[in-house]
Amino acid sequence: MSDHVETPTPAERNHLRLGSWIDRVPPGYWVLGVILLVIPAFVSDFVMFQIMGWTFILGLIALSLMFLGGYGGMVSLAQMAFAGFAGYMVAIFGNSAITTISQDWPWWIVIPLALLLTVLFATAVGWLAVRTEGIYTIMITLAIAAAFFYFTRQNYDLFNGFQGFNSVLPPHIFGVDWRGPEAFYYLTLFWAVLGYCAVLYVSRAPFGLALQGVRDNPRRMAALGYNVTAHRVAAYSFAAIIAGIGGILLTWQSSQISPGTVGINAAIDILVIAVVGGLRHPIGPFIGAFIYVLLKTFATDVLVALGLSGDRFQLVIGLGFLIIVFFSPDGILGLWEKLRSSQNRDPLTGQDRPRGPL
């Protein structure tokens, strides 16, 4: 007889919200997450450290390019330079075998400082690069990446020239050696997931939406009162944080940084990774990085097994890249979407089938 409506207590409401949030996570994420978390129990140290760790690192650097290219419409070849810059800063302010240059400051100063300087560097570059559009951006960022490469190679006071820095090791925090295979795997996984989620979050936040608006129609966005230049420069700054984290991890993984790390070929490799994976969605760079790392690690063996010279590895990468950009400009994600939409199409009418409840 009572029309008493059951109102959930605050605790229950919290639980409900959390529950619905968990429900909204697609099942694919759960499967992938569990696989990634338990992988170290099954695979060798080499796979964990060299393949998975490298995939996450290259994926992070390519993710910063994907953010700029996919959401901002600015394809920047300078992302590897930003990553290398962060790595150099860690080597200069932190510890390395070059004790005459390295300051050996504590890690909790070095890492934020390195990222801060990287963001400043990238903001300056971004301010320069956004004065141009489309194809010019690629050329100018390529030229800037080349300038950084030559500068590091010729400057001995700060960047130690051709040699670079070796023995750049991660700090022992919580008594863990972060360069151990398992610890490094989880470290890179953590940052890769964080970077992925951050890009996904920003892409749906007001800033990301405005950035996509700027990409699609800068003039209209300017008429609406948005500061087009500021949005673009800010995109460079944000992407530089991701690239910088990737660069620091990369430096720790190989325990060295030298001009070769930031060379033009490396910059182009990052572009290849991002494009092969797909610039539409932040998962693309990680797919691209995984394929790239697999190819880079095993292509030589496969080539030799097929009776070809292992030196032709670069040819395989180049041809694969060519085929993918020739037939699917959106990379592997684009191929996947094409496949799904063609499966979803009714062969009789040629129209999309209505989606049933899954």
Place this chain on the structure above:
Amino acid sequence: MRLFAQRHPVWAGIIAVLIAILLWLIFAIWPDGLKDAIGRKKVFLNALFNGITLGGLYFLVASGFTLIFGLMRNVNLAHGSLYLLGGYVGFHTADITGYWLLAFPVAFLVVAVFGVLLQILVFRRMEGEDLRQTLVTIGISIVMADLMLWGFGGDFFNISPPPWLSGPIETFLVTAQKSNGDLVYLKYPMVRIVIFVAAVVVGVVMWLALNRTRIGMMIRAGVDDRDMLSATGARIQIVFIGVFAFGAGLAGIAGVVGGTFQSVAPGEDIRFLLASLVVVIVGGMGSIPGAALGALLIGLAEQFGSVYFPTYAVVLTFLIMVVVLAFRPQGLMGTE
């Protein structure tokens, strides 16, 4: 020029003063104080002439790039590979036949045919898709670099000029005065002078062809408005193919020149791609005079940089690019 002087009297004055100082530096016998300050005159003159001749080489590479970009909006990041291909073809032609001069037409033809294939098979399929063109040409340059490494090996090749061109000649420029009153004249490699003159001739012929002939008129019309040109009945695709072949052929010739100046080796493709990028960014996209000015500036900056600030020579060129971009994003000779 008079228009420029009327519009920008201050700049015209500064440029005139700079030119006067430069002429004095070239022709005068340096007083001892100046020698103490910036070194011997011979070093300065050598840097100046090396810079100008290097600028000639850069102009050969970059003018093809800028012509192709200006007319078709094709972004050909495989341009450096075309240069390197020309260098290899030229080296082997000169090596087998023994005629240095024969290397030029052969390299031009081979690379031009390659350029035509690129235009028909790649660029025509993706007109107006900047990003895709860039990516595809990057892919092509990766593949070509590895194929050339496979085919020609990783060695340095040097195309040797014929005997009548090798060796230095004495110029009329005085570098110093001996204590007994004799004048010391500058010696400079003959082949560099010849090649520079050839680059100037190519530039002038190109300018004349663009501005005084019917085909040049069509090309300039195409630069301004492609659609209108094809609507008037011009066979625009044939013009495109011709321009692409010519630009690629120039890159091939530049490869032979570069192989004679310096050397042909893997990695030179990226170096010259970057050089032509910087040159056209500084000079202005699609402008032939801009490419000449940019090439001269970059060549001089590189040579003077390597003589007077050896550690930061390359950075100096990029600094020029940054300054130009910051104050004149369309390039020195570019139009909005």
